Amino acid sequence: MYDFSYHKPSSLAEAAKALGSAEDGKLMAGGMTLIPTLKQRLARPSDVIDLGGIVELKGIRRAGNALVIGAMARHAEVAHSDVVRSAIPALAELAEGIGDPQVRNRGTIGGSIANADPAADYPAAVVGLGATVETNKRKIAADDFFKGLFETALEDGEIVTAVSFPIPEKAAYMKFPNPASRYAIVGAFVAKTGGGVRVAVTGAGPSVFRVAAMEQALAKSFTPDAIKDIKVAADGLNADIHASAEYRAHLVTVMARRAVAAAAG
């Protein structure tokens, strides 16, 4: 690891200031991606700003018909939270399936979505539930947040503070995990709300995406059979040693059907 200056601000304002005055500053939430990246010398930030000491970023609460999860909520906290389990059980189950127990004890929702790994689980829930990402500057709709491979709408100096999830009638997340890393080879988050049905897919493409044809079919009939013949094109999907683009395209339908079955059941 290259050397860097370390800062541990105790407020959001201090964090923004430290980030603003750093030559090439990097925010650290749980560090589950950043620290391995630094260890491999794949990044060389001048300053690391640790968000672990900021109380404003912690906590999970119900706010009317929404569930608001602080950016620094650890995956294990989300998985075991009674508030999450009663409001959106699918979100608790998603969190319980990330990585391994030690990663879940450190990794955070804010870090996960700001990093925007194409195979991360949380982006599927954020888009699948039509959540709102709150930052120190503004509120960003889920559909506008993820821009591409490791790319988000976050601007320089912008810090994710919380994610607000509208509470759905039904929802479920199903993934086909990489057996070593537990990242999603393909994961599908399906949610039925008063406003309609949303289907968001992670792992398959460079960034999370929705499948409009499935959403329309499920709005008419919320059953696994309603989408059994709906396929996504393999063009542009991810391909690696674990799965070809064609296989991932096939898995999108399989995982979406399983998610509908789980949500409907």
Next chain:
Amino acid sequence: MPSSVRMTVNGKAVSGTVEPRTLLVQFLREHLGLTGTHVGCDTSQCGACVVHVDGVSVKSCTMLAVQAEGAKVTTIEGLANGGLHPMQAAFHEHHGLQCGFCTPGMIMSAIDLVKHNSDPSEQEIREWLEGNICRCTGYHNIVKSIKAGAAAMRGATK
């Protein structure tokens, strides 16, 4: 720039001067001489470096020493209290190891599991060990040891 760090390790207050990039595992091994915590993969996957920080299991190769400022850290050396910890005794009794390299991490992870789930099933144990890799045993005796260790820990708290 080096800075000072203070924490409680195995019940004792310790301090040291570290660089920000010093990992918690390096601080434990190289500054404090607590070499029971191992570095297996260095890529955050194998779990040989698992310790407890403020009561939860973490990979000490994926945490900076400065992040543990003020924390309570427990390593494998901090478990035995007079005799072996029941989980250590169970690994000994059921031969939950061959080379032993992964064992400290396995035991620290297992104790965290039992804190959440005092009577884990074989399936739950295997799922919990997602982040701990053993290249010798095929896990069979590790799972057996954890089952027995959990039972012994339940007995010890009654």
